[in-house]
Amino acid sequence: MSGISPRDIRGLGATDIAAALRRRELTSVEVTQAYLEAIGAGNAGLGAYLTVDEQEALAQAREVDARRAKGEELGPYAGVPVAVKDNISTRGLRTTCASRILENYVPPYDATVVARLRQSGLVVLGKTNMDEFAMGSSGENSAFFPARNPWDPSRVPGGSSSGSAVAVAASLAPWALGSDTGGSVRQPASFCGLVGVKPTYGRVSRYGLVAFASSLDQIGTLTHDAAEAAALMGIISGYDPADSTSVPEPAPDYPALLGREIRGLRVGVVREGFGEGVEPGVQEALRRALDVLAGLGAVMGEVSLSMTTYALPAYYVIAPAEASSNLARYDGVRYGLRASNRSVTDMYGRTRQAGFGPEVKRRIMLGTYALSAGYYDAYYKKAQQIRTLIKNEFSSALQSYDVLVTPTAPSVAFRLGEKAADPVQMYYQDYFTIPVNMAGLPAVSVPCGFSGGLPVGMQLIGRWFDEAGLLAIAHAYLETTGWHRFRPEPAVSVAGEAR
Amino acid sequence: MAHVESLDAELQAAYEPVIGLEVHVELQTDSKVFCSCPTTFGAEPNTQVCPVCLGLPGALPVLNRRAVELALRAALALHCTIPPECKFDRKNYFYPDLPKGYQISQYDQPLGVNGWLEISVNGEVRRIGIRRVHMEEETAKSVHVAGGTHTLLDFNRAGVPLIEIVSEPDIRTPEEARAYLNELQSIMRYMEVSDCKMEEGSLRCDANISVRPRGTDVLGTLVEIKNMNSWRAVQKGLEYEIIRQTRLLSDGEPVVRETRHWDEGRGITRPARGKEEAHDYRYFPEPDLVPLALDPAWVAEVKATMPELPAERRARFVRDFGLPAYDAEVLCADPAVAGFFEATVALYPQPKQVSNWIMKDVLRLLNDAGLPLAATPLRPEHLAELCRLVDQGTINLTVARQVFEEVFANGRAPAEIVAEKGLAQISDESALLKVAREVVAGNPDAVKNYRSGKEKAMGFLVGQVMRATKGRANPELATALVKKALAEQQGQE
Ligand SMILES: [Zn+2]
Numbered sequence: 001m002s003g004i005s006p007r008d009i010r011g012l013g014a015t016d017i018a019a020a021l022r023r024r025e026l027t028s029v030e031v032t033q034a035y036l037e038a039i040g041a042g043n044a045g046l047g048a049y050l051t052v053d054e055q056e057a058l059a060q061a062r063e064v065d066a067r068r069a070k071g072e073e074l075g076p077y078a079g080v081p082v083a084v085k086d087n088i089s090t091r092g093l094r095t096t097c098a099s100r101i102l103e104n105y106v107p108p109y110d111a112t113v114v115a116r117l118r119q120s121g122l123v124v125l126g127k128t129n130m131d132e133f134a135m136g137s138s139g140e141n142s143a144f145f146p147a148r149n150p151w152d153p154s155r156v157p158g159g160s161s162s163g164s165a166v167a168v169a170a171s172l173a174p175w176a177l178g179s180d181t182g183g184s185v186r187q188p189a190s191f192c193g194l195v196g197v198k199p200t201y202g203r204v205s206r207y208g209l210v211a212f213a214s215s216l217d218q219i220g221t222l223t224h225d226a227a228e229a230a231a232l233m234g235i236i237s238g239y240d241p242a243d244s245t246s247v248p249e250p251a252p253d254y255p256a257l258l259g260r261e262i263r264g265l266r267v268g269v270v271r272e273g274f275g276e277g278v279e280p281g282v283q284e285a286l287r288r289a290l291d292v293l294a295g296l297g298a299v300m301g302e303v304s305l306s307m308t309t310y311a312l313p314a315y316y317v318i319a320p321a322e323a324s325s326n327l328a329r330y331d332g333v334r335y336g337l338r339a340s341n342r343s344v345t346d347m348y349g350r351t352r353q354a355g356f357g358p359e360v361k362r363r364i365m366l367g368t369y370a371l372s373a374g375y376y377d378a379y380y381k382k383a384q385q386i387r388t389l390i391k392n393e394f395s396s397a398l399q400s401y402d403v404l405v406t407p408t409a410p411s412v413a414f415r416l417g418e419k420a421a422d423p424v425q426m427y428y429q430d431y432f433t434i435p436v437n438m439a440g441l442p443a444v445s446v447p448c449g450f451s452g453g454l455p456v457g458m459q460l461i462g463r464w465f466d467e468a469g470l471l472a473i474a475h476a477y478l479e480t481t482g483w484h485r486f487r488p489e490p491a492v493s494v495a496g497e498a499r
Numbered sequence: 500m501a502h503v504e505s506l507d508a509e510l511q512a513a514y515e516p517v518i519g520l521e522v523h524v525e526l527q528t529d530s531k532v533f534c535s536c537p538t539t540f541g542a543e544p545n546t547q548v549c550p551v552c553l554g555l556p557g558a559l560p561v562l563n564r565r566a567v568e569l570a571l572r573a574a575l576a577l578h579c580t581i582p583p584e585c586k587f588d589r590k591n592y593f594y595p596d597l598p599k600g601y602q603i604s605q606y607d608q609p610l611g612v613n614g615w616l617e618i619s620v621n622g623e624v625r626r627i628g629i630r631r632v633h634m635e636e637e638t639a640k641s642v643h644v645a646g647g648t649h650t651l652l653d654f655n656r657a658g659v660p661l662i663e664i665v666s667e668p669d670i671r672t673p674e675e676a677r678a679y680l681n682e683l684q685s686i687m688r689y690m691e692v693s694d695c696k697m698e699e700g701s702l703r704c705d706a707n708i709s710v711r712p713r714g715t716d717v718l719g720t721l722v723e724i725k726n727m728n729s730w731r732a733v734q735k736g737l738e739y740e741i742i743r744q745t746r747l748l749s750d751g752e753p754v755v756r757e758t759r760h761w762d763e764g765r766g767i768t769r770p771a772r773g774k775e776e777a778h779d780y781r782y783f784p785e786p787d788l789v790p791l792a793l794d795p796a797w798v799a800e801v802k803a804t805m806p807e808l809p810a811e812r813r814a815r816f817v818r819d820f821g822l823p824a825y826d827a828e829v830l831c832a833d834p835a836v837a838g839f840f841e842a843t844v845a846l847y848p849q850p851k852q853v854s855n856w857i858m859k860d861v862l863r864l865l866n867d868a869g870l871p872l873a874a875t876p877l878r879p880e881h882l883a884e885l886c887r888l889v890d891q892g893t894i895n896l897t898v899a900r901q902v903f904e905e906v907f908a909n910g911r912a913p914a915e916i917v918a919e920k921g922l923a924q925i926s927d928e929s930a931l932l933k934v935a936r937e938v939v940a941g942n943p944d945a946v947k948n949y950r951s952g953k954e955k956a957m958g959f960l961v962g963q964v965m966r967a968t969k970g971r972a973n974p975e976l977a978t979a980l981v982k983k984a985l986a987e988q989q990g991q992e
Binding site for chain 1: 550553554555556557558559560561562589591593595598599600601652779781782783786787788789
């Protein structure tokens, strides 16, 4: 038994836990136990997890410990726990997408990323809360309960990867996987003071990720710092023959590339990031961050991305169109909720009526309409044309600059219920993140200070497949500023800490 | 609507049907089109399934390259143009047999376009255009439980690769439709693309049909006919619909644009119910698959390894074996039969004789047994041996037919059967003469008739010899010996 208390274990973070496990100062069971206890005490107040599989997590931890005891060759992060967003399939573990329609659905297979976590010896603690089917920017669209921001539980943690962000920010998991279709990793990372990576489209396998908008979805990471992000990205990235859109190239050694030189790097500040819709506190934090980058030797310039204006409306055609088709399979026939047996039509109607929440229904209707005969050219086709223009604009901007910078979100975390009544207001949360998904580019949200006691995030957008470059900048920036070292006050007392 | 039997000649002369066929063909790959599940027909329900073909959340399709190759073969055999790239689209609709709520299909960029095939009806050769050939996935199979309280679903079939072959509206009669389907089936079998068994559902046919005044080239109102589940149903369904639409037009009534179902029991087409009408499939590009590049080098490779087409084989049979065109057509309809013919001729180089055997006996027995050739024990060696036994005079043709039925049933060598059953022809003069003498002695009336100039009586007497020898007598020798016995008798008198 080590002398490290459960509270201290959770204070270490993934990298140091991994090191302590390798040095055998800790066992995976001790680490897993510490997190399970913290979840037991803190989850009710924060709503981070939907399902926690204590037995299975401890069994996995014991297995890693046993293999280590036998002297087996293990991955560098073997035994470190991880939280997984509840739209990523886990064999034998309920995967609900925070929807009534999948409330009791247990996948018979692991998503490719989950299989990779397991191969690396990571211990899956449980499945995290989210906006239903990843549709939302606050976590309030969970069909079960909203997750709360550990920096201020009266505020939202952002979304849709709300539970994953809360779990990491509140140290209910060392790190977590989320998914990002229009900002769903980066915006909650920004609201919770975390590093959130949205990889290049095709970098991480989507096999097993329950589809929202297939051409935009990408699994990403939520961590405290850039080194952890690099490590977790290294585990989940790379070609997967089971996903035809995955890129047939091995992922680079992200951790090894963290030290890349910042000096001389051309940074393009996106002018629209200081527009009128952006809160002054956010603008201020961002300006200071830019000064830090300049101080590190980056060559600063300014660029306008005029197509950004059209990204949001185009996204709200393409994403719902794909969603309307992707969510057609929830029909009560093979799995999930079946609300009626009277007739096929009645079963469809009642099952989908009872199973989907209002935002999901709204998007299914939007998408169905956009794809309808006579509207396809005006909506879907036009939106795809805009998408091409957005790509072209980014492409040319990224010829002049190595990285582009915007705020991740126009605001800090807002109060629960504040925007719930106005979907369009809510959609504007993703104003800066959506264009990145439309172009398939990689981006990272990096904590860059606080506004009114709440975290602010800076978005770094890089060239296709240059996650490594973005992580190197994030790493240099955080090492200089230390913004990643801040933790929210524990919202509730953590079991064991009194010892 | 009253039952309609036929049209009088005047109406037939005044109106012309315009028919296009949409044919779905299951490709005979070992695994499904977007996952690696096997495609074996007749397996226990829901044993050949996985997350992909069950449409589980998060599962993604991966295109089976072999399926593309077979689809390319089919398209090339139908003389289609292959574009440099094709793509997949989602066809969205709700149905319990459709696991994802959409079918992966090809909408505006199919794999093959602008092809044709040739049919021959009453000696006239016509070219029927093929508008497009595209790939898609099969749905699950619904099994409606008797009593009608519920429906069971078998997902073994879900995701089996299909191609849809859409003809131009070039077909004018039900006979032409039949000929088109026959030729299509033949081509698909030759290409080893599909077994095209309508009864197992590996070939399905829908028709688009309209009728217009003869002499115009404006198209009439299109009616789609579905649910024609046999060759006969296609013919009957079209016949019925031609009569129905022609009558409507000649009565000045409008034809309604609709989908109709062929009702096999009542022998009519009837309107499909509302929701099967006017689907808006909301096609859009399948984001889970990347566009498929059809590299010309790959297409050329597929083309180079393609088996011979039925039309080519027919021409070769006429040219190389000197067969009549009719024989070539019959033999070449089924590649297995054509192959059997060639293998037999290689062992016994009398093409017309072999052709006669196949057309008369082999096809009849296959038809009676309802079996494909491969499912019988019959081998080319058998038929060649049988022909030689006849040539050598060991057995006559009548006995050969009996022997052949046995060979067909159990696959034993003809010579063995002949030996075992003592069926060899009796060519022993002394033995047969004895029989001839007995026949002449025992049938005084026939002998009298013969002597009074009734030649037919000779046939009777020879027949009696055959009967006495259970058909084993060499017919020519028997005739000669009956004559000899008659002469002997006359000499004695
Ligand atoms: Zn399968």
